[in-house]
Amino acid sequence: MEEKKYCYKYPHPAVTTDCVIFGFDGINLKLLLVERGIDPYKGCWAFPGGFLNMDETAEEGARRELEEETGLKTAYVEQLQTFTAVDRDPRERVITIAFYALVKISEVKGGDDASQARWFSLDESPSLAFDHELILRVALARLKEKIHFEPIGFELLPEVFTMTELQNLYEAILGVKFDRRNFYRKMTALEILEQVEPEKQRTSKRDPIPYRFNAERYAELKKKHFILEF
Amino acid sequence: MEEKKYCYKYPHPAVTTDCVIFGFDGINLKLLLVERGIDPYKGCWAFPGGFLNMDETAEEGARRELEEETGLKTAYVEQLQTFTAVDRDPRERVITIAFYALVKISEVKGGDDASQARWFSLDESPSLAFDHELILRVALARLKEKIHFEPIGFELLPEVFTMTELQNLYEAILGVKFDRRNFYRKMTALEILEQVEPEKQRTSKRDPIPYRFNAERYAELKKKHFILEF
């Protein structure tokens, strides 16, 4: 029998972290899921996650899981919510501190052979293990709220992007359509975008202006109690 | 020596819940704190909290703590964030799932003699135990965000209130001043308030109109994708 050497006067739940990883392919919002190789929920897909180490914070744990699946050491990671339903894991009492991450899909290392990770579009997402469907709903709701007031959309886009790509992202996240011209005007008015010097050819009236998110400018504006709102 | 009979193959952190309890006295936002009777932080003030039972969810745990200190079985309670700094408790690894509650001060049972609980105004709040100052900052930030888009202010007011009281509450939470007439117009336009029949005397042009939050009306509006915004 296995040795159980960590003992407490009162029962302690097990604590895990799970990380909902969002990406964007230019059209659709994507989710990085891993296939479970063991029971419970063997064969089901789930968010990357695992037990919390005693010497790391929950965010460190979530980032560790993120790096294991994507190779990314840095990314936008934010705590989502802690899920504590008594029977959410059939084995024992397990609570999970859920996070969500926004990554640039192109920077994610291509799934090596051994990786069981795969990107799914939201509408083709398989049924998920544990209470991960609930976690996903909460994550999507949070993402929608958040993008109204924080420039987090850029975390999902390449460094350089076009206004149309940016609009596609907002539409994908918020599930609405915007008028192209009004979107352009509103986004420009925020003054957090800068045009990238058209390296080779001059803007030939058809190919779109390449933009870049100006983080310094946003930091300045934020200091001055400017409120981003979209 | 005490018996330690709950044993695991891997170490488990201890899990607590803490509940930031907000009230409103008509002028200032208030906090319900309890004085710690034992070390660590003996004599310091802290949010009501305690260890999570194995057969309850975190929210049930938070509500249990809330009822112990206020006698309230029902109140607005929402999960805030989970705090996991490795050394936040000097005794052992403890993570806490923090909640915040909004209560009507008048409904809170007067602190019986045994109670070590006391209401504090925000600006007179004592130094707090553990990482509770951090938790408080996060709770205040959340409250500010939340009240912009959800009708949670009414949870802090009596059933019947005046427009001036409502404005005082918004000003206390958001830390800004509003023009009385514009506040009135904007709030009225939301159509989530109903006038309470002036029971005895007709509105004698000086005493204010008593209002009540119309939850049914708000639910209807919400269904129709109406967006509350203040």
Place this chain on the structure above:
DNA sequence: TTATCTTTGCGTCAAATTAACGCAATTGAT
């Protein structure tokens, strides 16, 4: 008592913001 504040409800108006849609230049496709 009387003159002076304060509080409350409701109104006005100009400035700012938003939503809807026009237009021309250019390019890729049929």
Place this chain on the structure above:
DNA sequence: ATCAATTGCGTTAATTTGACGCAAAGATAA
């Protein structure tokens, strides 16, 4: 060659916002 689609930039009317006026009536203080 014609046509549809894309991109950048304007225009206009409706809506919303911010700042402030005003009168009635109770409270306050000389």
